[in-house]
Amino acid sequence: MGNFFPRWTNWVPLKIAVCLGFVLVGVAVGASYYFTPKYTRVGYEPTQPVAFSHKQHVGELGLDCRYCHSYVEQSSHSNVPTNQTCYNCHGPDKGQVKKDSPKLAKVREANITGQPIEWVKVHKAPDYVYFNHSVHVNRGVSCVSCHGKINEMEVVKHAEPQSMGWCLDCHREPEKNLRPLDQITNLNYKPEQLNRDAFYQGLADKGAKFEDLGKTVLNGKPAEKLPADLNALVALATDTYGPTVTQQEVGSQLKHNWRIHAPEDCTTCHR
Ligand code: HEC
Ligand code: HEC
Ligand code: HEC
Ligand code: HEC
Ligand code: HEC
Known part of the structure; x- marks a missing residue:
């Protein structure tokens, strides 16, 4: 019986399995691209333990993002500030800002107990996704492209979907988002000001x-x-x-001169 089928048919099950594998991956990718609810996360705005306002501290007082998110340029991870950073201004000493405000009670408490304030995370990439802040912000991509106008938010909310399709949309055409490095944390920047x-x-x-x-x-x-x-x-x-000056103008020059290449292959983000 063994000789009834030609030899090559031995490989058919394997071929089918491999093809099926590709098809399944394709379906998964397609499904994640089209069906993962691109916009469900948009608008997510948890209540934080302290009513800290970016609008007040950034928009009105003019603090730079890096004053608090101090590792964003050096590290893959963008830290949330420790209580000590708040205490630079809201500490117990004479002349400190709002040192007796009830809104800052938890900040004072944290300073006594040494327990960090438990800020609720707003943005979170799934564990199987590799993301790195410094590779973006040191290459001309501003916080505003991925987080929206934080400087106008009383409470931080999820402004962009941060889905796979969204990541890839920018990786395909990064020139739409590139800007000079000294404007990364200026969320009001417009190319026509240059x-x-x-x-x-x-x-x-x-x-x-x-x-x-x-x-x-x-x-x-x-x-x-x-x-x-x-x-x-x-x-x-x-x-x-x-x-x-237009975005197309700035973006195409920076992309070319800085040799920007935003990879699209799977292993870039899934390692
Ligand atoms: C005075 C300190 C301070 C400054 C300045 C500051 N932030 Fe924040 N930021 C915080 C704190 C505290 C939190 C956590 C509480 C919250 O979400 O509001 C936070 C949270 C965030 C989050 C949400 C983090 C998450 O959980 O996903 C983003 C995004 C963010 N900041 C972006 C920015 C950007 C962009 C700037 C500059 C335009 C900026 N921040 C300036 C203190 C600061
Ligand atoms: C560089 C100084 C500075 C830093 C650092 C700073 N703040 Fe403030 N904060 C201010 C000023 C100024 C005000 C506005 C006071 C006013 O309205 O007169 C303020 C107001 C506030 C208020 C409102 C208080 C009220 O009673 O209206 C809260 C809450 C607050 N800050 C939380 C924080 C937290 C949490 C941090 C640390 C993540 C922080 N601040 C870091 C300067 C600072
Ligand atoms: C290319 C898109 C992109 C840019 C540009 C970007 N972020 Fe983010 N940010 C993200 C993503 C995605 C996450 C979730 C990452 C995770 O879960 O590992 C995040 C998370 C954060 C967090 C929460 C960190 C934590 O673990 O709690 C803070 C704070 C933050 N970003 C601040 C900033 C600031 C400040 C800038 C500008 C200097 C900035 N980001 C620029 C995409 C971006
Ligand atoms: C607004 C534009 C923009 C968005 C949105 C964006 N990226 Fe990028 N990304 C870039 C650019 C530009 C580069 C290339 C930088 C360079 O040439 O060095 C890059 C590079 C990368 C790299 C390569 C880093 C390396 O080590 O070479 C990774 C990984 C990455 N992005 C992951 C992500 C993920 C994950 C998301 C979505 C959560 C995302 N990016 C969203 C613009 C973006
Ligand atoms: C620029 C970064 C980036 C690249 C390149 C990328 N992905 Fe993703 N991928 C993501 C992010 C971010 C998510 C998480 C989406 C979310 O949380 O909504 C994701 C999710 C997924 C998921 C899970 C879908 C789900 O709904 O749970 C699969 C499967 C996947 N990616 C496969 C791939 C394959 C296959 C490739 C290559 C063709 C690829 N990805 C390339 C960023 C990327």
Whole structure:
């Protein structure tokens, strides 16, 4: 009987199994892309143990995110501040801010007991997802792209879905979100505030050639002559993008000059 079927059929079950494997992964990916409720988390806004307001501390007092989230540029993880950070201003000493406020009772209590305040986590990637803050914020992606306008929130809420499809949307077209590094924690930044001359001069100071910057502006369009100095480059950019600096302009230059590559293969985020 053994010779009744040709030899290659021995491999058929294996082939079917492998194919099925691929199909299942495909279905899982498709399902997660299309059906994981992209927006269920959006709006999640737990009640925190202390009524800490980002609107007040960032929007009104002007504190920088890194004053409290001090590891966000160095580490994969963005820390939430310890009680000591609050005590820099709300401690018991004379002249401290609101030192007797009932709203700060838990902060004072934490300082006596040494127990950290139990802030409720708002954003949480599943354990099987690898995420790293520093690779994003040191490469021109602002907090606002992933967390929304925290500086206007009384209570932090989930502003973006942070689903796989959402991660990938940006990885495919990062130029839509890149900005100069000194603007990462400025959540009110708009590209049109940039001075075009200063932007291009800054890139040239870092070693970019005017001709190459011009090529990126042209984006494949033919030109008689590439710009050889700042004035010619700015004239070309004004011609291409209009009188004010645009996101497309900033993003495409930064992507090219910083050699930004946001990977899309599975092992980038599932290790
Ligand atoms: C004075 C300190 C302070 C400053 C400044 C500050 N934060 Fe926070 N942040 C906190 C504390 C405390 C929490 C935890 C309680 C909460 O969620 O409100 C927090 C929570 C967060 C969370 C939610 C964390 C989670 O659980 O998912 C995000 C996102 C965040 N901050 C972003 C920012 C951004 C962006 C800035 C700058 C625009 C900023 N923060 C500035 C103290 C600060
Ligand atoms: C750089 C100084 C500074 C730091 C650090 C700081 N705060 Fe404040 N905080 C203020 C100021 C200023 C006010 C506004 C006081 C006012 O309204 O006159 C304030 C107000 C508050 C209030 C409202 C108090 C009330 O009675 O209205 C709370 C609650 C509060 N902060 C919590 C915190 C917590 C929690 C932290 C640590 C995560 C923190 N603050 C860190 C300066 C600071
Ligand atoms: C590319 C998207 C992205 C950017 C940019 C980003 N975050 Fe996050 N952030 C996330 C994700 C995703 C999580 C959940 C991570 C996790 O669970 O490991 C998170 C979590 C946090 C947390 C909660 C950490 C914890 O464990 O409680 C804080 C605080 C935070 N981010 C602050 C910031 C600040 C401040 C900036 C800007 C300086 C920033 N993030 C920029 C995506 C981003
Ligand atoms: C708003 C844009 C944006 C979003 C949203 C975003 N990323 Fe990224 N990500 C980038 C960019 C840009 C890079 C490439 C940085 C570079 O070239 O060094 C990157 C790189 C990475 C890397 C590679 C880091 C390395 O070690 O090489 C990982 C991992 C990653 N992102 C995970 C995530 C995950 C997970 C999410 C969703 C929770 C996410 N990203 C959402 C823009 C984004
Ligand atoms: C840029 C980061 C990133 C890349 C690249 C990526 N994923 Fe994901 N993936 C995520 C995140 C984030 C989640 C969690 C989604 C959520 O919590 O809503 C996820 C979830 C999943 C899930 C679980 C779905 C569910 O609903 O539980 C599967 C399966 C998966 N990914 C497979 C893949 C495969 C296969 C690839 C390669 C084609 C891939 N992923 C590439 C970020 C990524």
